[in-house]
Amino acid sequence: MKLVVLIPTYNEEKTIAQVIQDIPRNVEKINEIEILVIDDGSADKTVSIARNAGATVISYSKNKGLGFVFSRGIEEALKRGADILVNIDADAQFNPKEIPKLIKPILEKKAEMVAGTRFESKNSLSQIPFLKKWGNRVFTSLINILTREKFTDTQCGFRAYSREALLRLNLFGRFTYTQEVFLDLVNKGLKIEQIPITVRYYKERQAKISASFFRYFLQTIIIILRTFRDYKPLLFFGIPGVSIFGVGILFWFYSFIYWLLHHQTTPIRMYFFVGTGLITFGFLLLVLAFIADMLKRIRQNQEEILYKLKKKEYEKSD
Numbered sequence: 001m002k003l004v005v006l007i008p009t010y011n012e013e014k015t016i017a018q019v020i021q022d023i024p025r026n027v028e029k030i031n032e033i034e035i036l037v038i039d040d041g042s043a044d045k046t047v048s049i050a051r052n053a054g055a056t057v058i059s060y061s062k063n064k065g066l067g068f069v070f071s072r073g074i075e076e077a078l079k080r081g082a083d084i085l086v087n088i089d090a091d092a093q094f095n096p097k098e099i100p101k102l103i104k105p106i107l108e109k110k111a112e113m114v115a116g117t118r119f120e121s122k123n124s125l126s127q128i129p130f131l132k133k134w135g136n137r138v139f140t141s142l143i144n145i146l147t148r149e150k151f152t153d154t155q156c157g158f159r160a161y162s163r164e165a166l167l168r169l170n171l172f173g174r175f176t177y178t179q180e181v182f183l184d185l186v187n188k189g190l191k192i193e194q195i196p197i198t199v200r201y202y203k204e205r206q207a208k209i210s211a212s213f214f215r216y217f218l219q220t221i222i223i224i225l226r227t228f229r230d231y232k233p234l235l236f237f238g239i240p241g242v243s244i245f246g247v248g249i250l251f252w253f254y255s256f257i258y259w260l261l262h263h264q265t266t267p268i269r270m271y272f273f274v275g276t277g278l279i280t281f282g283f284l285l286l287v288l289a290f291i292a293d294m295l296k297r298i299r300q301n302q303e304e305i306l307y308k309l310k311k312k313e314y315e316k317s318d
Contacts, residue, residue, distance in 0.1 A: 002032040003103065004082035005096075006073040007055070008066060009037055012090040013044040019088065020053040022096040029107050030084075036076060037090075040069045046090075065174035067223075074166050078314040085161045093200050094158040102160045105193045112165040112190040113181070116197035117153035139220060143179055146228050147186040151194060154182050158197055165190055167310050170303055173223040176216075180227050187231040188303075230299065233292030237285050245282025251275025 005023055009016055020035055027033065035055040039047050041063035050057050058076065060069075070087065077085045084103050088094050094116065105111040119136075136155050143154045155178045161169075168188050173180050185192060229236045252275040258268050265272065 001030050001083045001107075002034070002081050003027060003030045003084045003086065003099075004077040004080060005033065005035045005099070006070075006077060006085055006087045007035065007037045007050075007090050008040060008069040008073065008087070009042060009046050009050065009090040010040045010063065011042045011044050011046060013042075013046045013049055015092040016046055016050050016090050017053045018092050019090055019096060020050065020055050023088075024097060024099055027100050027103070030103075034080060034082075036073065036080070038069045038073050038076070040064055040066070065176075067171060067173040067175055067177040067180070070177045071171050074161075074169060078163075078166055078310070081314075082166065083163050085166055087157060087159050087161075089157045095198050095200075098158075098197055099160075101195065102158065102197070105195070106160055106162045110191070111193040112162045112168075113185055113192045114160040115151075115153065115182075115192065115194050116156045116158035117151075117194040118156055118197065118199045119152045120196040135217065139179055139224070142224060143182050146183060146224070146232070149182075149186060149192075151182065151192075153194065154179050156197070167307055167314070170306065172226070175219040176223065179220060179224050183224070183227045183231065229292070230296065233296050234289050237289035237292055241282050241285030241289055243282070244278050244285065248275045248278030248280075248282055251278060 007016070007019060016037070020037075023033070023035060025033060037047075037050040037055040037057045039050070039057060039059040041060050047057055047059045058072070073087070074085065084106055086099050086102060088096060088099075098116075102114050102116060105114050136153060140151055140154045143149075144151055157178065159181075165185060168190060169181065169184055171177050171180055171184065182192065225236075251271045255265065255268055255272040255275060258271075259265055
């Protein structure tokens with residue numbers, strides 16, 4: 001069994017060496033461990049420090065986004081024959097010594113992905129800034145509604161993936177990946193577990209990806225909505241379509257009753273025209289919902305073909 005530990009980095013010269021050094025070199029049932037650092041355009045000494053610490057480093061000259069870096073990490077891990085991939089942040093907020101605990105459910109065939117959760121430890125909760133805590137709860141609640149699961153932390157970057165999960169993942173978000181992974185794997189029927197982890201926050205540290213909370217919130221919402229649109233098009237287009245169509249019917253019905261009672265359309269003629277517009281728009285959304293559902297079936301076949309092609313390709317490289 002080979003374990004690849006993926007560390008996405010961006011200007012982490014102060015902590016990257018510590019994270020690499022703290023990664024266990026001997027893990028039960030694991031024969032080989034490789035540390036893979038993918039640098040997203042750092043302007044400091046992150047790359048040289050990571051190489052000197054013993055990691056394999058892939059570096060980009062320009063910042064491409066965490067979602068892109070993670071997808072690149074999956075590709076590299078599969079090329080290198082990974083049976084399990086662990087993703088951990090480079091800022092030392094997570095404890096690499098908890099990696100054996102994180103991969104245990106995968107080794108025991110109980111899950112295809114294991115995500116750390118920071119919200120089951122009172123000590124961790126007390127360290128998390130209020131804005132981060134509130135944003136996490138909002139996004140976690142949204143993911144739970146869309147997946148009908150009961151996750152407690154859908155933004156934690158400390159996670160483990162089986163080879164099957166790596167082959168099945170097909171991600172599109174360049175800004176981030178954390179929520180999209182949950183939606184993708186749940187919709188493909190893969191088992192996800194969460195286990196409590198410890199976390200250390202530093203007051204002087206500013207998050208790289210969420211320095212602008214509003215931008216992070218907006219970008220993440222867009223990624224979630226696009227993923228939901230692709231996997232549940234009937235609901236995504238159908239619910240607003242039925243709602244708008246129903247409101248249009250009410251406008252029509254009111255206009256008709258008024259005409260029956262008063263034998264005139266003034267002053268509610270506009271209600272009739274508004275109702276006609278809403279009914280037309282709602283009907284078009286319903287047609288779009290069925291077209292999108294057809295495209296979903298095509299996408300499912302394409303993803304199955306992609307999965308088999310990747311499996312064949314990376315088996316050869318192994």
